[in-house]
Amino acid sequence: MRNAALPQGTSPRKRGEVGAVPHASPKSSALLRRGVVPDRQPQFRELPGHERHLLKGFHELEGVFGNKYRWIGGEAKATLRPVQSGAKRLRIRGHASEHLFAQGSTPQATASVNGRKVGEWQLDRTGLFILEADLPDAAEYQVAITVSPVWQFPPDERRMTVTLSMIRLTPRD
Numbered sequence: 001m002r003n004a005a006l007p008q009g010t011s012p013r014k015r016g017e018v019g020a021v022p023h024a025s026p027k028s029s030a031l032l033r034r035g036v037v038p039d040r041q042p043q044f045r046e047l048p049g050h051e052r053h054l055l056k057g058f059h060e061l062e063g064v065f066g067n068k069y070r071w072i073g074g075e076a077k078a079t080l081r082p083v084q085s086g087a088k089r090l091r092i093r094g095h096a097s098e099h100l101f102a103q104g105s106t107p108q109a110t111a112s113v114n115g116r117k118v119g120e121w122q123l124d125r126t127g128l129f130i131l132e133a134d135l136p137d138a139a140e141y142q143v144a145i146t147v148s149p150v151w152q153f154p155p156d157e158r159r160m161t162v163t164l165s166m167i168r169l170t171p172r173d
Contacts, residue, residue: 053078057145059158069095069163074150080141080169089173092131092145093166096123100161103149109162112144123162134172143167 057076063069082088090113100107100123107123111133119133135141147161 053080055079055142058164059160062163063165067165069165071158071160071163072145072147073159074148074161075144075146076164077145078143078167080143080167081139082141082169084171085137087137087172088135088141088169089171090118090131090133090135090141090143091166091168091170092164094129094131094162094164096126096129096162098126099151099153100147100149101126103151105149107161108148110146112146113141114138115142129162135169141169 054070055077057073058078059071059073061068061070080090090111092111096107109119109121109123109129109131110117111119111131113133113135118135119131121129121131123129145164145167150159150161152159
C-alpha cells in the first residue's frame with residue numbers, strides 16, 4: 001500500500017520514478033475505438049461508457065478534456081474486470097480539496113475489494129493523491145472506497161469528500 005504525495009500534474013510511472021500524467025496516445029485512442037480496453041477502467045477522461053462500472057456514490061462528471069473527475073460522497077463503489085489474468089494492483093487517483101481539511105479531523109481513505117479491506121490511508125495535504133494496493137487474481141473486483149470527513153458547500157446540496165479521476169487495475173510488479 002502506498003500513498004504517494006505528488007505535485008499536481010505528476011503521476012508515478014513505476015516505483016520510485018515520477019513522470020508526467022500520461023494522456024491517451026493516438027495508438028491507445030485507436031484501440032479504445034476498436035473496443036480493445038486495457039486494464040484501465042474506469043478512467044473518467046478517456047473511456048466513454050465508464051458509467052456502467054460505477055455502482056454508487058459518484059456524482060456527475062465534471063472538468064475539461066484531459067482533466068475529468070467525479071466528486072464522491074462518504075462511500076463510492078465500482079466494478080472492475082481485468083482483461084488479463086494474474087495478480088493486480090488497484091490504483092486510485094484523486095484530489096483532496098482544502099474543504100476536506102477544514103472539517104476538524106484528519107482525512108481518511110479506505111479501500112475494500114471483494115469485501116476485504118486492502119488499504120487505509122491518511123491524507124496529509126491538499127492536492128493530488130495516488131492510493132495503491134496489491135490484489136490477488138480474480139475474475140471481477142468489487143471496489144468500495146470510503147473517505148471521511150464528509151462536507152457540504154452551500155448552496156450545493158451534495159455531500160462530498162474528494163474527487164476521483166481514475167480507478168484502475170495495473171499488473172503487479
